Amino acid sequence: MGPLAVKTYPGEQWLPGPNRATFEPDYGRRGKLWVFGAFEPATGQAALLLSPRRDSASFVQLLEQVIIQFPSQRWLLIEDNLSIHTSRHVTLALAAWPNVQVQFIPKYACWLNLIEPWWKQLRSLALKGRRFENLDELTLALNNALTYWNEHRHPYVWRKKPQEQTTILGGFGVSHNNLSTAI
Secondary structure, three states: OEEEEOOEOOOOOOOOOOOOOOOOOOOOOOOEEEEEEEEOOOOOOEEEEEEOOOOHHHHHHHHHHHHHHOOOOOEEEEEOOOHHHHOHHHHHHHHHOOOEEEEEOOOOOHHHOOHHHHHHHHHHHHOOOOEOOOHHHHHHHHHHHHHHHHHOOOOOOOOOOHHHOOOEOOOOOOEOOOOOOOO
């Protein structure tokens, strides 16, 4: 998910007018941590690893956690092309686990990574409208959000099925079904 700073996170929405929400700028220099996560779309179960740095060792710890928390005969991990996912340390760890297969999504195709919508849910559950004074508060909020999510989890369902998507022919606005052109 990236680094999360110990700072104030804005609330739900900004309202115009004299009674609108305001908040003082908060530059968050009270600490930060990196959030690593795993998400199983079939069940909705998620796992987090919080680390002071983004490195291969932390990612290998997440892989170990995944193997323990998501018991299976084989694992198929879908990952983006972040450099730590392909580092030498991670490659050696994966060689020790022959039942773990990694599939990388194409570059510049983050919408194919099903953990991305879950990061949005986690931010909403843990961070929205909160102010954190130290790393312990931030860690507690993330762990509480994860616990809440796992207690109320549900399978991830794509909103649009492939057969419902319109086919674009010849450029923007031309539909295959009715051949209408938008100008």
